[in-house]
Amino acid sequence: MLTILLVLIPIVTGLLALSVGGRTVRQLALLGALAELVTAVVAWTQFDPAAGTQFGFKYTWIASAGISFSAGIDGISLLLVLLTTFLTPLIILSTFGYDYKNSSAFYALILFMEAALVGVFTATDVFLFYLFFEAALIPVYFLAAVWGGENRLKVTFKFFVYTIFGSLFMLVALVYLYFQTPGEHTSEITALYDLILDAKTQSWVFWGLFIAFAIKMPLFPFHTWQPDTYTESPTPATMLLSGIMLKMGVYGLIRLLLPIVPLGLAQWGEVAIVLSVIGIVYGSIIAIQQRDMKRLIAYSSFAHVGLMAAGVFSTTLNGLQGALIQMLAHGINVVGMFFIVEIIYSRTKSRYLDHLGGITQKTPHLTVYFMILLLGSVALPLTNGFVGEFLLLAGVFEYNNWLGAVAGLTIILGAVYLLRMFQKAMFGAPSAASESFKDLTVSERAVLIPLAIMVFWIGIYPSTFLKMTEPAVHQILRFINS
Template sequence: MGNGDAEERRKAVVKFFIYTLAGSLFMLVAFIYLSQKANGSFLIEDLYKVELSVCEQLWIFLAFFLAYAIKIPIIPFHTWQANVYQKAPTVGTMLLSGIMLKMGLYSVIRWQLPIAPFASKELMNIIIGLGIAGVIYGSIVALRQKDVKKLLAYSSLAHVGLIAAGSYTLTLDGLRGAVLQMIAHGFVVVGLFFAAEIIFRRFATRDITELGGIRIQSPKFTSMFLILVLASVALPGTFNFVGEFTVLYSLSQINVWFAVLGGTTIILGAYYMLKMFQNVMLGEANAKTFSDVTLNEGISLVVIIGILLFFGLYPKPITDLITPSLETILNVINKN
């Protein structure tokens, strides 16, 4: 069993390495080409000023898209994600879900859209469609998962699909909602994976069918886990609600059906996340002992929950911080 698990882990790592390297090579070639067009400069202001033909923009856009679609990930470049998230140590999973995929989303807004604005406008509906397809696919597959980490992995795929769709609306609301949701998702997904690790440390399993009864043994942890679950499904008053509502509003400005289909992440997400909470935390006491959370574990969860609730009720500090930069990026996109 141990050798088999190690072999599966190696396969997942190799697949992730190949996907990431391949995508990054295309991005590297694109940046080298842009630098040559900018007289050897890599300064962002100089790259924004590079005059590209329609054909050049399409190739640059696609080179960037391949790299970022793998990192985010966007369908159909997502096949590495679930196994890597499941097999990686929890710290690695938290880094991948909380930070690395945000690098891809950030790069879309900072580099891809303003450098290739014509291509962004031309391909906008296609990319939004791929993002929404990820929302629906991730949500449906998450419904069938028995492993907690794998369920959270597909849940993450659904959420980042919605963020990507918002980014490609090329509207201020879309970009602002995407950035807000990037931050909110980073905190909530790290909190959920950390909670899953806490359960694994006690029960030595992530199989949902073998869990249950934790609420009786640890009411405090159950309450904190419930808040993270409710934040994940964008309950009003949590940070995720602010981001998702803004993204869905921006999608409705492009096409109301984009918003309707994108909203399935909330409906289906509420179903599979609350069902997972019911099976993992509620029910009769488990035969295995669940010792209460330690001080360090409790502090970590309280800090994450505090951030999600504070910015869910008062997101103004972040919106004031990000709006001027997003307006500048939109000006660069729209003047071309």
């Protein structure tokens, strides 16, 4: 019942939002997102990590093909449902200082995307997973294409083509796997785990799934859509893309690729982890050269995702646990960072570092929250980023010392580009753009305070979330090693 509610609440609220205009629609959207968060917290309080998948439902969809609407929540799913339902109301609240044309459609699309994201993270039928995976693309496409920057149509078309191209690879792989199930075919994900496929078959299935998920995250060299899309999209869409949507790719690796094609992973896992590590260094070096703060954070996100993928492909307990906790930490940090860039842009009409400076002299509150989120992003001990990066690097080192050493450059390079951004934007003499800069409003603080709390909660007491996911991670590792 709780899983059904988690999918239906944002859909129903989104439909209601389409019939409401003016400022009322943003309040309705926030109320619906908060109701979704409460439902997720209730599921969390009733969840038993050792009991496997819970709160499930199953309804026949295509009876003759053995395809059903079935979903449930295990520890991995719950972590990402909590991330989605925690960030969505904050993203909606972050828009309260702005007026968007056709606001009813704007907020409805955010809510529909939340429903699709929750559907991806809870689906236990592979075709339902695919349905929600594709459904999440539609709202963010329109958010970017309608409310984005000057080059939005060109950029969003490239994003759409990339993701559809990748999804076709995944669909072919999933259809093939479906027809390999014995007897009356079934599309239950757990049934695909039990398939016995030869190494050659698993090899091409690996690439079908890998390309789809690598584009969605994105990983090097499938990343070229990401910086432009993040930069041209309106900030709420960028938050959804970076904070939650890219996690679908990492989740897909863990939920589908690793346990279904372990022999394919044995053949090609090293190539995948090398590509991930290249992305870490490449993204970090490009980030150092950026003048546009929004574009800088986009490349920072690309580098962080590379480390998450490297941890996943290490197929170690530390690597998988690190990827999961880092997904949570990265979502919190990157949403906060993009919001702070939007605050700076709204007051100065510029995101370029050489146009800014001296902001900290007028904004003590903004400075504190900016620094907290930045330190979480550079993995300072006792912040959320440290826990994930430590586990991820431990996992990669366990897989290969040399790859671990190169991946470890993310700590140094991340500090370089993020501290440089903070220094150029916040310190020095005030620029003409920042001369009349005003500190945070009440609604802006309401967004940043929960994010700052989570930075320290995860950093100081990560076992809250690690204990939640550990039994499910062990189950995935058993399928890989069986």
